[in-house]
Structure formats: C-alpha cells, structure tokens
Amino acid sequence: MAEAYATLSRKEQVIRQAAELFKEKGYSASSMRDLAQKLGIEAASLYSHIKSKEEILRTLCFDMAAEFRASLAEVESQPVSASEKLRLGIIGHVKVMSKDLTAAAVFMNEHRHLSQPYLREFLLLRINYINRFKQFIEDGIASGDFKKNIDTKLAVMTLFSSLNWLPLWFSPESTIEPENLGTQLADMLINGLKQNA
Amino acid sequence: MAEAYATLSRKEQVIRQAAELFKEKGYSASSMRDLAQKLGIEAASLYSHIKSKEEILRTLCFDMAAEFRASLAEVESQPVSASEKLRLGIIGHVKVMSKDLTAAAVFMNEHRHLSQPYLREFLLLRINYINRFKQFIEDGIASGDFKKNIDTKLAVMTLFSSLNWLPLWFSPESTIEPENLGTQLADMLINGLKQNA
DNA sequence: TTCTTCCACTAACAGTTGTTAGTTTTGTTC
C-alpha cells in the first residue's frame, strides 16, 4: 500500500498516511502506533521524520489553507461581476479540495485539535477567507444580481457548509470531474433547485 | 453552572454536560475525568449514573435520530406537493436541531465513534432519512417543480451538509427564530440567491 | 429506628498515550 507513494519522500509518505488515518478515525483517536503500523515501522521511528503528532496536523491544515488562499486571490483579480466571482470562487474551492480530498477532510474536521497559537492563526485565516466570499454576495446584492432580502451571513455559512462536507461523501472514483462538480454546485446554490417560471 | 439543570435527574445532567464537552473537544479528546470535573465530582462517580462513556454517545445520537424521524414522518403524511414537502422537511429538521444545538452537533460530528453494531444501525437510519428527502427532490423533478437536469445525489448531500453544519456556527443568542431560520434556508436552497428575471 | 435509594468517595487495575535516548541497519558515494 505504501508503494503508491513510492516517489514521495519518506516524510511526505508519513504525512499522507497520517491524513488518511486522521480522516478515518479522527485526530485524537489516531495513535502514533496506528500510524506506524500503516507504514510498517515502529512508532518511535516516526520521529526520524516528524517532530510531533501535532506538526503533522499543522502541515496538513496550513498547506491546504495556502492553496485555498491562492485560488481565491486569482478569482478576485479577474474583471468580472460579483456573481461571477462567487461562481468562480466556488469552482476554485472545489478544485482545490479535489486535488486532495483526504487532506481537505482533515483540514475541515480536525483543525480544532490544533493548539494555540496555531489554532487562533488558523481561524483568522478562515474568517478572512469566508468574509471575502461574503463580500461577493454583498456586492451581488448591491448590483441587483442577487435578491435584496438575503441574510448574507446565513448565505455564506450555508455555502461553506455545503463545500466543506464534500470531501466526506464525494468519492474520487466518481466519474464527475471537479470542474463539472464545482459548476453544478455553484449553479445549485446560486440558482436554486426550482424551475424558473 | 450545574444549577441551570437543577430540575433534571442526575443522569440527565451527566448526559447534558457530556454533550457540551463532546461538542467542544470531540468525543475521543474528552476524558471521563474532564466530564467529572465539569460536574464537580470524581470520575469513578460517573458510573453510578451511566454504564460507559459510549453509552452517553449512544443516547445522544439515537435520541436525536428519533426526533428527526418523527419530524419527517409528520411531513410525509401531509397532502402537499413534493416541493412543499421538501420545504417543510427542511424547516422541521432545523426546528429539531434548534431544540438542542449541542446534542445536534454531537449527533452529526461524533457519531462515527460509535462501535459496532451501533454504528451500522445509526448509518442505516441516516441513509434512510436522507433517501426520503431525495425522494422529495425526485418527485419534484417528475412533477416539473424542479429542474430536470439536477443531480439528485449532489442536491441532497448539499442540502444535508448545509443543515448539519448549522449547530456549529449558529448561536442560540441569535434573535432569529428556528421557524424563520428554517424558512430562509429552505428558500435559499430551493430558489437560490439569484434575482428572478 | 431501620431500610432503601441515591450519590458520592478512595484506591487501584491494566492498557494506551506521545515521546526520548541511544543504537544498529541499510543503501549510496567516494
């Protein structure tokens, strides 16, 4: 099973296997001995590659965060309407998650086990990211693209709830491509299920 | 702090405090000594009231599940259109969660720590619940209420993602009432954000 | 008073946790 990661450095292999373990059992319920077993080594041997269990979690969480930020920055730089930016932002978010669904699942579900000050830093990054999506929605309301009476906080939290659960149920064997998936998701959230009269 | 629950039996107090702890730190990261401390007693004393740590989780998860099922059954019995059933189902789901946001958070986030055969039973209940919502969407498409080209699996998972994250960010101090919240959420998912031309 | 129910206590268990120190094996490069 480790052969699939043969080209990765040993440290990267450790982190990848840890991501799978954390996703499956949760960070706290995953022991270093579990992780070692997945790699076919002793628990103590892990410390030749990583400093601590939490360092793995930090790497996973902050690497994902950086990818999300880069994706959003690119969208913001484009000369399109707010509603189109929202659409592109959603597609970008889905694309980033699709590149590593396992890490994405850990990112969203296990970040709370970070200790301070990393947890605080992580949450600040996240609130910033969310607020920039919220801005798209507010701009879209101001321009008349979106309905006037929308509760923007509710809207943006609903949006992220949908996006963030995706890694938990979406299987990579699915035939649907990330781009297509993102497009459908964006359409659903922006246009709704209802047939336009 | 335990005074707020003064009218509850001691066992109910234990379960309530456990729910808060599990929500905050997660099931695995919560120790029985943590829980005992919240109640001002020793860890061993907890076992006068409960059989095991997992029994608490089971109680929380299956009690919530029963409430969700009851809510859905009522909706299904009503003589209304599929799209209206979907709307009422969403509102009902939000109402049930709002009655106990803490238990709802544990229900959605920590159920995976149930051991067999309880986990299997829980997942069966959940898939059944989800499929009944999926049926609303399929019926809505068949009747022409909803768009023809909807991916129903994607739609229903998006729906539940939105609903299930609610307990994590929605604060009970909010002025918005459950009924209103449910209505807004249903409107957003069914009609979308976009202004109808 | 005595009996019973509830609820707490102390003491201890066997197993698991993340991590360390120091050592040895393995594979590559000179």
Added chain:
DNA sequence: GAACAAAACTAACAACTGTTAGTGGAAGAA
C-alpha cells in the same frame, strides 16, 4: 572498503485512559 546519511530498531518514561470494587454518608419512607 571507508565514510556518510537516512531510516529503522529496542527499551523505556511518565502521564493518562476507561473502568471496577468496595465503602460511606445523606435523605426520605416504613
């Protein structure tokens, strides 16, 4: 073959885990 770095090993640590056994006190009913 010597030297070197990478990566594994054994042994052990202190702390923490859920849980059991047995005990005692307090409140209400008989």
